[in-house]
Amino acid sequence: MKPTALITGASNGIGLELARIHAAKGDNLILVARSTDKLMALKAELEQKHGISVHVIAKDLSVPDASKAVYDETTAMNVKVDYLINNAGFGDYGMFVDNKWDKEAQMIQLNMTALTQMTKLYLQDMVKRGSGRIMNVASTGAFQPAPSMAVYCATKAYVLSFSEAVNNEVSDKGVSITALCPGATTTGFEAAADMGNSNLFKGSMVASAKSVAEYGYKAMMSGEAVAVHGWMNYIMVNSSRFVPRNLVVKIARKVIGSK
Numbered sequence: 001m002k003p004t005a006l007i008t009g010a011s012n013g014i015g016l017e018l019a020r021i022h023a024a025k026g027d028n029l030i031l032v033a034r035s036t037d038k039l040m041a042l043k044a045e046l047e048q049k050h051g052i053s054v055h056v057i058a059k060d061l062s063v064p065d066a067s068k069a070v071y072d073e074t075t076a077m078n079v080k081v082d083y084l085i086n087n088a089g090f091g092d093y094g095m096f097v098d099n100k101w102d103k104e105a106q107m108i109q110l111n112m113t114a115l116t117q118m119t120k121l122y123l124q125d126m127v128k129r130g131s132g133r134i135m136n137v138a139s140t141g142a143f144q145p146a147p148s149m150a151v152y153c154a155t156k157a158y159v160l161s162f163s164e165a166v167n168n169e170v171s172d173k174g175v176s177i178t179a180l181c182p183g184a185t186t187t188g189f190e191a192a193a194d195m196g197n198s199n200l201f202k203g204s205m206v207a208s209a210k211s212v213a214e215y216g217y218k219a220m221m222s223g224e225a226v227a228v229h230g231w232m233n234y235i236m237v238n239s240s241r242f243v244p245r246n247l248v249v250k251i252a253r254k255v256i257g258s259k
């Protein structure tokens, strides 16, 4: 039987490229996001090209218990999820004091709560079976506090810390959890976070979604705990450990800029 990969946020960007990679490997797919049209188009493309089976679940994961609804749907279908990729997420740019609470509350729910609930539900099945791989998409922003993206980077610090800890807990159970940490990547992220004024997406260092997805796939398949995409990002996140914390925050503010 073909393995099945469940990918959240598969309608665009990194998640869409991860769906293409899994499809090319011959994996069946469960694709989750809000944009039904985009998911249906991707289903048609991948089924036709690779002879796999793709199931679409159109769901807003920022609604409480949406992850449970996804889990119940796949359980009712009797599908065994071999790879869980918690990729859906978004950011918000600007000073915390000015930004809108509704967007921040949705972000916290999606980036942290939905990801955590999804991990718990599928991890329990994986541990019972003694096999499975999970990828949680964090960010290089997980490694330091970031003025102008205070809430977003805090959610990603949570994803990184949570993923590393639980990966350790299940390390002898045949299951791995990889925290993928991309830097700035060309996707719908910049627009969704309203980052038009930021320096972050201006340099030549901005990665393609395809290269991040390929890197993340390999890291997940080899069971790496933390995978930072790009050597400059790797140096940056590690060097922050040797610099006083208040200076790290100041540098982060300069790099990210402000509205």
Ligand SMILES: NC(=O)c1ccc[n+]([C@@H]2O[C@H](COP(=O)([O-])OP(=O)(O)OC[C@H]3O[C@@H](n4cnc5c(N)ncnc54)[C@H](OP(=O)(O)O)[C@@H]3O)[C@@H](O)[C@H]2O)c1
Pocket (backbone or CB within 6 Å): 008, 009, 010, 011, 012, 013, 014, 015, 032, 033, 034, 035, 036, 059, 060, 061, 062, 063, 087, 088, 089, 090, 091, 110, 137, 138, 139, 140, 181, 182, 183, 184, 185, 186, 187, 188, 189, 190, 192, 209
């Ligand atoms: N791009 C970057 O620079 C960057 C850097 C570091 C980390 N990341 C992380 O990478 C992950 C993927 O983002 P991306 O860069 O590929 O951005 P993207 O192109 O905007 O894709 C985000 C995906 O998440 C889905 N999504 C958003 N809100 C959702 C909701 N409420 N319920 C269900 N799905 C939702 C979107 O689909 P719908 O709109 O159809 O729901 C879309 O498929 C995110 O976790 C992001 O934080 C991105």
